[in-house]
Amino acid sequence: MARGTIIELSSGVSPSCPYYLGDGIADQLPAYLHRHAFDEIYLVTSDRLHARFGKELARTLSDANIAVNVLTVREGESAKGWQQLTDLCERLVAAGVTKDSVVMALGGGMISNIVGLAAGLTYRGVRYVEVPTTMLNLTDGSLSNKQAVNGSLGKNQFGMYHAPLFIWADVAYTREEPVRQHRSAITEAIKNGLVNDAAWFERLENLLTPDLAAVRDDLLGFCHDVVRSKLSILALDPGERHAGIMLEYGHTVGHAVEFLGNGKLLHGEAVGIGMCAAAKVGIRLGVCEPEVLHRQEHILKQRLGSVVALPEDLTAEQIVEVILSDNKRRAGAAIRFVLVPRVGTVRCVDGDYETPVAEPLLKSVLTEA
Incomplete structure (x- = not known):
């Protein structure tokens, strides 16, 4: 299939959301965002992924006259807990997120989980978009409405169901994975x-x-x-x-x-x-x-x-x-x-x-x- 072609699917869960799959499709993301009314995008990623993909993505959105705020979180299962979740929620509010905003998760399953849960909790639900950067999240984790953080006794013990606005699955992000x-x-x-x-x-x-x-x-x-x-x-x-x-x-x-x-x-x-x-x-x-x-x-x-x-x-x-x-x-x-x-x-x-x-x-x- 030609590079840049978008395959339109559904997430398959209930409630479902669009799942857009392609290779090298980042430049088309603004047009799909503009199908929805919103005030600003709050792009949440890690420092590493911001340097690798986030800066360019934020520039692409800004060039399309989309206001972008970037927040970074720590990566890793040990960081997928209450402390980082509450910190992210507070930082989103302090940064000016509103009920009309869209929170965007750029990362693997750990980042998507914590961002999806933060979006679901903030103001009892702010819309969010998933942009997977790992094959695992792109082909598996994103195809679920389950958002969660770990507890002291086990994985994903605290969470909720919160569906994305849509999933932007660009395999180009996964190509350089080990x-x-x-x-x-x-x-x-x-x-x-x-x-x-x-x-x-x-x-x-x-x-x-x-x-x-x-x-x-x-x-x-x-x-x-x-x-x-x-x-x-x-x-x-x-x-x-x-x-x-x-x-x-x-x-x-x-x-x-x-x-x-x-x-x-x-x-x-x-x-x-x-x-x-x-x-x-x-x-x-x-x-x-x-x-x-x-x-x-x-x-x-x-x-x-x-x-x-x-x-x-x-x-x-x-x-x-x-x-x-x-x-x-x-x-x-x-x-x-x-x-x-x-x-x-x-x-x-x-x-x-x-x-x-x-x-x-x-x-x-x-x-x-």
């Missing part, structure tokens, strides 16, 4: 196939190599396909509360491992570890085919070049303690897992897409992992 970051993003694409589309999973098995040559040769086409793989799942449950729970495959252990790692593991790496742990749980329960685990480990380790084993410095007790404070925790004592009986399907009993797992069984699996 291969490791792309691998992290692709883990979520693999997950989409595992839970819903065996043909997509098989295609990735054949396409992927550790250097990601085929992905980088057609970055826009690949990202478009990944987005569609998630949209097909969201179409089953735009509210993200029923069938959409299948998107949490691997996240029960994954979020705990990511939180405990304190930045050592990328999100996708932690989710990949969590998917393998979930497959082992399913095998122990007798509801998942061993082939699921074998194919998962092969695609993640051999084809993608990522990790599948738990970090040696984490114990089963530590992981379970964090899981017990998970943001998807429901009534009852049992920990709940999304399980994949066969590639392309999830276990669902009486409309419930999660399976209760006894704590001793989980600890046993994690100890052996």
Whole structure:
């Protein structure tokens, strides 16, 4: 597809918003913003991303007679908490944000989450636009209305649903990401196939190599396909509360491992570890085919070049303690897992897409992992 072409999609969630995908489309952003009435844009990014992309983006907006205020925040999961959230809200108000303003998040999932939540809280809701700069946020994180910050006991414990005005997904921002970051993003694409589309999973098995040559040769086409793989799942449950729970495959252990790692593991790496742990749980329960685990480990380790084993410095007790404070925790004592009986399907009993797992069984699996 020609550089500069915009593919118009929907975020797939409810309420939905436009999702504009392209390669090298930053110069067209002002025209799409001008479709909406607003007083000023409040561009929130990090110092690093402001130097890399933000200055040029702010100049593009200013040249189109759009008033721009730039605010920067700290990057990293350790900064995704109450202190930075409240600080950002106060700074937005002090800078003059109004109910007629638009807050714009330029960054990866951490920045998008904290900016989206700040926009939702300020004056009980200010419009915001997402401009992802990572493949993971562009193909996965932005396709959700969930905004959150971490608590002292786990990831994303405090948040709300707040839909963007639109998502501006320019793959040009992701092109210079390290291969490791792309691998992290692709883990979520693999997950989409595992839970819903065996043909997509098989295609990735054949396409992927550790250097990601085929992905980088057609970055826009690949990202478009990944987005569609998630949209097909969201179409089953735009509210993200029923069938959409299948998107949490691997996240029960994954979020705990990511939180405990304190930045050592990328999100996708932690989710990949969590998917393998979930497959082992399913095998122990007798509801998942061993082939699921074998194919998962092969695609993640051999084809993608990522990790599948738990970090040696984490114990089963530590992981379970964090899981017990998970943001998807429901009534009852049992920990709940999304399980994949066969590639392309999830276990669902009486409309419930999660399976209760006894704590001793989980600890046993994690100890052996």
